[in-house]
Amino acid sequence: MSTDMFASHCNRPRSFESVGKVGRILVFAAFFLIPVVSPKADQPSLGLPVDCRLGTDCWLVNLVDLDPTSKVRDYACGRHGYDGHKGTDIAIRDRRAMDRGVPVIAAAAGTVRAFRDGMADRLPSAEFRKKRRNLYCGNGVVLTHADGWTTQYCHLRRHSVTVKRGQKVAKGDRLGYVGHSGMAEFPHIHLTVRHGKKVVDPFVGLGRKAECGPGPRPLWSAAALEALAPPLTAIYNVGFAPTKPKLSAIRKGLYQAPALSRRAPALILWAEIFWVRPGDRLRLTIVGPDDAVITEYSNDLPKHQARRMIFAGSKKKGLFWPAGSYQGTVVLERPAGNGPAQRFEASRRIVLKD
Numbered sequence: 001m002s003t004d005m006f007a008s009h010c011n012r013p014r015s016f017e018s019v020g021k022v023g024r025i026l027v028f029a030a031f032f033l034i035p036v037v038s039p040k041a042d043q044p045s046l047g048l049p050v051d052c053r054l055g056t057d058c059w060l061v062n063l064v065d066l067d068p069t070s071k072v073r074d075y076a077c078g079r080h081g082y083d084g085h086k087g088t089d090i091a092i093r094d095r096r097a098m099d100r101g102v103p104v105i106a107a108a109a110g111t112v113r114a115f116r117d118g119m120a121d122r123l124p125s126a127e128f129r130k131k132r133r134n135l136y137c138g139n140g141v142v143l144t145h146a147d148g149w150t151t152q153y154c155h156l157r158r159h160s161v162t163v164k165r166g167q168k169v170a171k172g173d174r175l176g177y178v179g180h181s182g183m184a185e186f187p188h189i190h191l192t193v194r195h196g197k198k199v200v201d202p203f204v205g206l207g208r209k210a211e212c213g214p215g216p217r218p219l220w221s222a223a224a225l226e227a228l229a230p231p232l233t234a235i236y237n238v239g240f241a242p243t244k245p246k247l248s249a250i251r252k253g254l255y256q257a258p259a260l261s262r263r264a265p266a267l268i269l270w271a272e273i274f275w276v277r278p279g280d281r282l283r284l285t286i287v288g289p290d291d292a293v294i295t296e297y298s299n300d301l302p303k304h305q306a307r308r309m310i311f312a313g314s315k316k317k318g319l320f321w322p323a324g325s326y327q328g329t330v331v332l333e334r335p336a337g338n339g340p341a342q343r344f345e346a347s348r349r350i351v352l353k354d
Contacts, residue, residue, distance in 0.1 A: 042147050044108040045221045046202055047171055049153060049191045050090050050178060051103040054227045058102065059234050061188065061274050061306070062089035064201035075203040077212035079304065080232050080275060086199045087154070087192035091274075092178050093237050095121075096253025098157060098187040102178040106169045107151050107191065110143035117161040121180035121187075129183070137190070138182020141175045147195075154190040155182050186251065186307075193219060203228075235330050235346035237272035245270045245311055259351040262320040267294065268313030269328035271346065276301050276308045276332070283331045284312040289324025321352045 052058035063074035065085040072079045092102050098121065117139045128135070137154035139161060144150050157179030163169060180187045193200045200206065200219065208215035218225060239245075239255040242264035249255060250272065260267070269284050276282075278301060286295040297312035310330075327349050334342040 044145050044149050046107040046219045047221055048224050049107045050189045051105050058090050058092050059236050060228050061091045075201050087190045089188050089190050091188035094253040103174045104153055104176045104189050106173045108145055109171045110145040112163045112165050112167045113144045114142040115161050116140055119181040121158050124183050136183035150194045152192040155179050155184040233275045235271055235273050235344050238346045238348040240350045241268045262352050266313055266315045268311050270311035271330040273308045276305050278303055281333045285329045287327045326350050
């Protein structure tokens with residue numbers, strides 16, 4: 001482990017950089033010490049580290065990698081993460097949601113050991129990926145708890161940290177806001193839990209004997225486990241665009257207007273999806289105000305991907321689109337062996353008017 005608690009929350013880059021006012025950025029090497037671990041650790045009961053509605057405005061996207069090799073294996077023997085990932089990631093929809101503010105909260109009562117603030121919210125440059133591993137966590141907070149436990153919160157929004165070193169916080173107290181700082185490819189909160197020097201997956205806890213599945217004493221509270229139970233696959237962002245959508249614009253939170261002009265050159269339905277698999281079938285449908293099908297598109301996906309953007313639509317015929325409401329629906333169907341197929345669905349409505 002680095003002497004800077006914020007130096008390495010993962011082995012492979014996933015976020016970005018830019019330092020603001022020097023006075024706002026704490027250097028932790030001088031005071032981060034490994035806590036003493038008692039022989040019989042009383043493990044904490046963790047709540048969610050973010051104040052949001054899972055499956056509605058935030059999503060569980062990456063888990064701790066428990067495979068010591070270059071392969072990836074999460075607690076359920078899936079591949080929801082990447083090599084060397086040391087924490088649990090919960091994402092929000094886009095930069096617009098980040099700007100509105102989604103609170104990062106203490107998963108358990110503790111004392112602030114360290115914090116950093118002032119780094120910009122932006123994608124990591126190639127130079128940052130190679131040379132700034134000590135800043136991978138971005139803006140963040142480290143809390144200490146009883147019996148040698150610590151929780152680390154990474155990628156907070158610039159200048160949003162609300163706590164100071166030595167401050168005691170209660171479970172649920174706000175630490176800052178979800179951001180896009182450090183080695184982050186998208187706005188999310190990364191939570192790493194440690195017992196002494198050891199990273200502990202909160203779905204597993206201590207003392208698990210089986211290779212797959214949750215441990216006998218997971219760290220998450222019962223309420224948190226219930227909220228985190230749904231599949232990681234999710235159609236989390238859907239919208240309409242008047243032309244071929246740009247991914248950078250989608251990630252900024254654009255293409256979300258409730259209405260478009262009848263003069264729009266095209267009507268394009270787009271969607272972003274977490275965790276698709278080979279064999280998944282995606283269907284995109286646009287239905288017009290007279291229940292006529294404007295667009296119907298399907299595609300069988302060829303590979304495992306953490307995040308996939310897809311779009312389909314039609315060009316305008318004539319001078320104007322018919323006025324009224326248009327319904328866009330995105331469906332992902334996943335074969336499930338001998339059992340019933342899994343189905344994920346999301347929809348969006350838009351009005352075309354003068």
